[in-house]
Amino acid sequence: MNPSTAFARVLVDELVRGGVTDAVVCPGSRSAPVALALHQAELSGRLRLHVRIDERTGAFLALGLAKAAGRPVPVLTTSGTATAHLHAAALEAAHAGVPLLLLTADRPPELRGTGANQTVDQVGLYGGAVRWATDLGVPEEGREAAQNRYWRSVAARALLVATGALSGDPGPVHLNLALREPLLPDGHDPRPAPPAGAWAGRPDGAPWTAATPGTGPGPMLATPPAGAPPGPARSRRTLVVAGDAPVALGRGTSVIAEQRGWPVLGEPSSGTWGGSGSVRGAALLLGSGAWAAEHRPDRVVVVGRPTLSRPVSALLAHPDVVVDTVTPHPGWPDAGRGTHRVAGVLPDPGAVVGGRDVSGHVVPDGWAQEWAQAAQRAGAAVDEVLDADPRLTAARLARDLVAALPAGALLVLGSSNPVRDVDRYAVPRAGLTVLANRGVAGIDGTVSTAIGAALAHQGAGGGPAYALMGDLTFLHDLQGLLLGDGERVPDLTLVVPDNDGGGIFAQLEPGRAEHAAGYRRVFGTPHGRDLVAVARALGWAATAVHDPDGLRGALALGGPRVVVVRGDQRAEADLAVRLRDAAHAALS
Known part of the structure; x- marks a missing residue:
């Protein structure tokens, strides 16, 4: 067995033994040994493999899987610019405390700094965005036993750091994997990966994990000694x-x-x-x-x-x-x-x-x-304004969507207006799992995050999944809709309030009248696209709805589906002011 193949199989075996159940692969040549090892693990039923052609989409898919399942999920890329596309997801994972494993294949040291094709400086590429990073040495022949122990120890450490098992501070970890040719297994090897514990180099059959998670600096309010009298109130x-x-x-x-x-x-x-x-x-x-x-x-x-x-x-x-x-x-x-x-x-x-x-x-x-x-009074005033308008405004959409979801459902919220509309206008309810990328609060990769979260949620026996995201957020990750042949398809309905651009700016300082001359060009940014047609072109069922009855009917159809609700930026901004004034009047 050539060194690159041996390394890849040991690495994947240790990751699986340490609790990894899902992995994301983005295609490439230099990463082939690890990709094939992951595929073998899938064939043997040891993990679920997800393949995406775009690295940024793949990274956010892994983020969604890890965020919903609470387990580390690796995303694998080839070398070069492919590695740069993981950075946004790494930043989100760092600030949100999500256990993401960034596996970046790399050229061996002798090719670095020589102008070799698809070779950049990947060591420390993500800087402070990761909890830990290491550049693994190149696998070599003749040192199998020592290398196996080293590779397993690195994989185990990566899992412990990513999950925060030792520090109480979970987050992304970067393993840079320098690989020399040959990159494919010797001959034809269709066999699935061997069962856990079959690889050499482990002292026993159990994965390396922390016995007790870190708890930080301790409780803010300590339990009093037994029998201690209460102090003065x-x-x-x-x-x-x-x-x-x-x-x-x-x-x-x-x-x-x-x-x-x-x-x-x-x-x-x-x-x-x-x-x-x-x-x-x-x-x-x-x-x-x-x-x-x-x-x-x-x-x-x-x-x-x-x-x-x-x-x-x-x-x-x-x-x-x-x-x-x-x-x-x-x-x-x-x-x-x-x-x-x-x-x-x-x-x-x-x-x-x-x-x-x-x-x-x-x-x-x-x-x-x-x-x-007070919340009841303000909420009643908000509801009165929303119900008086027959249109399905973005604010009413947020309220009605949350109310309509079945118990046990997952809801993923996009940044900008959707998560704020739910926060302001929807009635909080139990029985839902609500997730959002609030670590850095970008609009990056939200479609892929929702797909990953839905797969994890439903893989654990959860109910249908839904996502609410704006039109620019939806367009920013269109490639996330591309599910390849044989890929798992979640029961996911993407609900997209489409106000033809960056509607949140109409409710902020750039939307004021004194900035009207430049608003449309640099803030409103209209895209002018029919999002129903766009979604259908990418293989998803899609429909436009215009009223509350249409929304309920579309939600009942199930996913995968895109539901588009057209709106107007200025009208939504005016409505937000009326809703705020109504709530404040109810409290005065």
Whole structure:
């Protein structure tokens, strides 16, 4: 067996033994040994292989798989510019804490810096975007036993770092794989890969994993000693602000918030959305002037990475608010530089003594009810405005889509307006898994992320999947719709509000009248394309809908499908102002 083939088979075997169940391959020559080894593992039923012709699409597909499943997913590319297309997904994974493995094939050292074809400097290519990077040595003949142990140790370390098993800080890892020819197996080898443990170089048959995950610097509120009397009670109005976070962290937050009587202002992808204490339309409440000032909390517990709302950001930066942050990542969210304390884990749900938490803080009676009632009043005002318009506006689409989804469904939200519309106007509900690429909040690769998340969700027995994304987000990743022969096709419905360009800018400063002369050219950016025809050309069933009944009918058809809802940027911006004013009037 030639050295490159031997290396590839050992690497793939160790990744599978360490918990990898899915892998993404983008075609290329230099990466052929690893691609073939992954294919062998697929033939033997050890993993699921996904093939994409575009590296950026492949990387975001892997991101979606890893994000939904919570397991590391490798994406393999050939050398050269192909490697650069992984960078956007690596940045998203770094900021969102997603265990992504970047496997980049490379030329051997003797070809680097010589002008050899398809050769660039790939060592350290992703800089600080990865938790760890290494340039593996070139496989050589005559050193099989030592090399096997080395290759397995590197693969095991990559998995431990990517999952955060040792540090509590999951994220992307880069393995640069220098390979010499021959790159294909010797002769014809149709056999599937051998079962786990058959390769040499392991001291035993178990994968290398961490015994105990890292927990960061420890709990923010410690459990009191047994029998300790409660200290003096101090009234403190506490609010939870939950941003994008792993589902388990969000669910734990909901349990603690319910126990403590803390209202929860959770973004849709926080894992708290729809849980106990979850407040609808938090951005509308916090932006309501007098009501928000009267109900400003004394303390905010931040969980995850809140990034959607300017009123939330303003609250966290307020000098009279104590901000406690819970995060497993060393780069905790603190854009306003207002964090007072940082903890790696949530408070112990059982740490309650005499009706208050062990810090001695008592939540005032009726505090959570005041937020819930305000949300009901503002929400009723929003609904009245939305229901008075027979059109399926983007705001109504966000509200109605969330309400129409079946229990057990997955919803992936695109950046820009869709995730904000859901955050402001939809009623939080339990029974949905909501994901979004909020690590860097780009529109890159959202179609592929949704496909990857849907495959993982349904592979684990979950229900149908849906995605809500804007027209530019959809167009940015059109190649994600290209599913090759033999590829798994998820039950996924992509819902696309099409306002012919960058509609979010109409609701921000560039949309003001004084900037009208240049708005269309550099902000509105109309594309002028029929997205139904575009989707059909790429092999997806597609339809346009214009009213709520049409939406419900299209959703009932199932996926794979694209549903397009036409809108108007200026009209949506005007509606956003009316909805905000209606909510604030209901609170005055």
